[in-house]
Amino acid sequence: MTLAMKKLSLTVNERAIDPVDVPETMMMQDFLHEYLNLTGSRMGCGQGICHACTVIVEQDDGTLDETRTCITGAHWFQGKKVRTVEGHAKRDASGAITELSPVQQAFIENFSFQCGYCTPGFVTGATVFIEQLKRKPIAKAELEQAITDALDKHICRCTGYVRYHEAVRDLVLKTPGLLKT
Amino acid sequence: MTLRGLLWSVAVVVVCGALVVGGIFAGLFEKSVVSKDVDQPLTADQMKTLAERGAYVAVAADCYACHTAKDGAAWAGGLPFQTPFGTIYASNISPDKDKGIGNWTRAEFHRALRDGIGKGGKHLYPAMPYASYRKMTPEDVDAIYAYLMTREPMKVENRQNALAFPFNIRRLMTFWNLVNLQGEQPINDPAHSEVWNRGRYLADALAHCGECHTPRNLLQGMEQAKYLQGATIEGIAAPDITKAGLTQMGFDAPLLASFMKSGISAQGAMTNQMFDVVHFSTQYMSDGDLAALSAYLFDLDTAPDRSVAPAAPKPVSIDPALAVTARGTYLSLCSGCHGVEGQGIPHVVVPLATNASLRLNDARNLVHTVLHGLPAQRFPGLERMQPMPAFGDQLTDQQVADLTNWMRANWGGQEPNVKPEDIATIRAQ
Numbered sequence: 079m080t081l082a083m084k085k086l087s088l089t090v091n092e093r094a095i096d097p098v099d100v101p102e103t104m105m106m107q108d109f110l111h112e113y114l115n116l117t118g119s120r121m122g123c124g125q126g127i128c129h130a131c132t133v134i135v136e137q138d139d140g141t142l143d144e145t146r147t148c149i150t151g152a153h154w155f156q157g158k159k160v161r162t163v164e165g166h167a168k169r170d171a172s173g174a175i176t177e178l179s180p181v182q183q184a185f186i187e188n189f190s191f192q193c194g195y196c197t198p199g200f201v202t203g204a205t206v207f208i209e210q211l212k213r214k215p216i217a218k219a220e221l222e223q224a225i226t227d228a229l230d231k232h233i234c235r236c237t238g239y240v241r242y243h244e245a246v247r248d249l250v251l252k253t254p255g256l257l258k259t
Numbered sequence: 260m261t262l263r264g265l266l267w268s269v270a271v272v273v274v275c276g277a278l279v280v281g282g283i284f285a286g287l288f289e290k291s292v293v294s295k296d297v298d299q300p301l302t303a304d305q306m307k308t309l310a311e312r313g314a315y316v317a318v319a320a321d322c323y324a325c326h327t328a329k330d331g332a333a334w335a336g337g338l339p340f341q342t343p344f345g346t347i348y349a350s351n352i353s354p355d356k357d358k359g360i361g362n363w364t365r366a367e368f369h370r371a372l373r374d375g376i377g378k379g380g381k382h383l384y385p386a387m388p389y390a391s392y393r394k395m396t397p398e399d400v401d402a403i404y405a406y407l408m409t410r411e412p413m414k415v416e417n418r419q420n421a422l423a424f425p426f427n428i429r430r431l432m433t434f435w436n437l438v439n440l441q442g443e444q445p446i447n448d449p450a451h452s453e454v455w456n457r458g459r460y461l462a463d464a465l466a467h468c469g470e471c472h473t474p475r476n477l478l479q480g481m482e483q484a485k486y487l488q489g490a491t492i493e494g495i496a497a498p499d500i501t502k503a504g505l506t507q508m509g510f511d512a513p514l515l516a517s518f519m520k521s522g523i524s525a526q527g528a529m530t531n532q533m534f535d536v537v538h539f540s541t542q543y544m545s546d547g548d549l550a551a552l553s554a555y556l557f558d559l560d561t562a563p564d565r566s567v568a569p570a571a572p573k574p575v576s577i578d579p580a581l582a583v584t585a586r587g588t589y590l591s592l593c594s595g596c597h598g599v600e601g602q603g604i605p606h607v608v609v610p611l612a613t614n615a616s617l618r619l620n621d622a623r624n625l626v627h628t629v630l631h632g633l634p635a636q637r638f639p640g641l642e643r644m645q646p647m648p649a650f651g652d653q654l655t656d657q658q659v660a661d662l663t664n665w666m667r668a669n670w671g672g673q674e675p676n677v678k679p680e681d682i683a684t685i686r687a688q
Contacts (some may be wrong), residue, residue, distance in 0.1 A: 102587075102590055103590055103594060103599050107597055110607060125596060125604070125607060125608070126595065126645070127595060127645055129645075146454065148342050148590065148595065149595030149596055150591060150595060151590050151591035151592070151594065153587065153590065153591055154592060
């Protein structure tokens with residue numbers, strides 16, 4: 079049996095991927111791992127529950143969406159701009175990391191993760207949350223609940239939720255413009 | 260006729276009319292099915308014996324699901340019912356003497372369940388399914404009464420209904436009752452078997468299936484001519500559960516009995532209000548009662564012990580271009596969980612290829628699920644269903660219409676007649 083193929087082109091971490099034959103039934107997670115060697119997005123439950131596999135889809139208006147790659151077909155991303163966990167830090171010409179993203183840095187400073195399996199998903203979720211606050215700041219009193227609501231769907235088997243929460247809170251408090259004054 | 264004669268005739272008609280209307284309002288035409296025998300209180304011994312059986316009868320009648328609010332005190336009421344006339348709240352039926360029914364006599368309880376008239380002559384609203392409970396045997400009413408009196412009394416005030424005038428006048432229910440309540444009916448149809456009759460009693464009297472599955476007329480009475488042929492409640496289709504409707508959904512009698520027990524099947528999962536029905540009621544029904552209920556719904560005098568599922572519907576051909584785009588959407592957004600061939604994942608995700616929602620004439624339940632998703636659910640035993648994500652913000656009305664049409668034509672054997680306008684209507688609900 080041969081798999082039916084379909085051309086797919088998209089942008090991943092600002093790199094344009096030329097049209098490539100991809101099985102029409104392939105999930106995005108497998109495409110990232112097997113075609114692009116981007117293995118940071120984790121395969122967890124495979125059922126869209128744990129959110130370890132999420133990536134960012136950058137919309138034309140600049141807003142960011144979080145999407146589960148284990149249950150979303152690769153071809154759904156045709157023509158879209160995708161940011162995986164490998165695309166958050168700044169890199170030099172050789173590809174070496176020169177500066178982590180503010181969310182990544184906050185997670186390190188707060189010792190947020192233990193085994194680290196869920197971390198790519200949390201980086202993605204927290205980054206989308208911070209981006210939302212930039213566009214629509216909230217009152218300080220609403221911050222705790224807003225962090226919980228934003229990260230609630232991410233599952234951490236080491237139960238490191240508190241430090242993820244604290245890291246995001248620290249970052250929001252020290253970044254100007256995210257809270258209503 | 261002289262002018263004087265005409266005026267007299269009109270006056271007589273008006274006066275007679277007013278007397279009849281006044282008489283109805285005063286309850287003069289109400290037909291009670293409760294016999295005088297129940298004026299005699301039950302003895303303590305009788306209450307004790309009856310209470311044991313009453314636990315099962317109350318489960319079969321699904322009293323708890325409506326008389327306990329989400330996260331509320333058991334039997335203390337508070338669950339809201341949205342009706343076209345306003346919101347009605349279920350009442351406290353715990354045996355608290357002030358707030359519940361602790362002071363109700365046996366006779367008062369019988370009249371509430373079977374005539375729709377509570378303590379002190381206060382009319383109930385037909386959100387309480389007394390039109391169905393009317394068919395209950397006095398012995399079963401006694402059993403529920405005895406059982407409820409053994410529950411923990413809950414000091415929880417009844418919530419005030421929020422009904423528009425004139426529906427807030429309880430006594431107006433005398434008119435509704437006159438039109439919609441049937442007189443005393445024989446419980447057994449001698450033309451049918453004991454199993455069929457038990458099934459009918461369960462369906463009509465205890466489990467009150469028709470309250471949701473029989474469409475209602477303008478006055479919100481059940482349209483008996485369309486008995487169990489399906490209705491729409493709060494935007495969701497309660498499907499046709501006659502033999503024809505159940506067969507179209509892919510059930511036979513044993514499959515249906517098993518579905519009522521477990522809440523999950525190849526035909527899909529119980530959702531919405533039926534999830535609660537399984538959760539609080541049918542999962543606890545005896546195998547014999549479930550078999551009887553299913554046999555009756557399939558109009559069988561004996562419950563078959565072997566299942567022969569109806570043949571899958573023949574796919575309906577659709578525009579090839581639409582099939583390509585709709586299948587693309589399916590592969591991208593649905594197949595990760597429901598499988599490329601619609602086979603689902605056992606114990607996690609229901610199959611679509613055999614799903615009843617795709618086989619219904621009305622596509623609204625499928626569309627509603629695609630747009631709004633479903634919560635995770637735990638079924639009896641170890642069965643689970645993961646949450647179904649909502650795709651309303653990722654798909655346009657056209658995309659949802661195409662996807663729905665493709666799935667229904669491919670697996671449900673239904674004509675691709677869903678239009679983007681239909682999606683917009685359901686989206687707004």
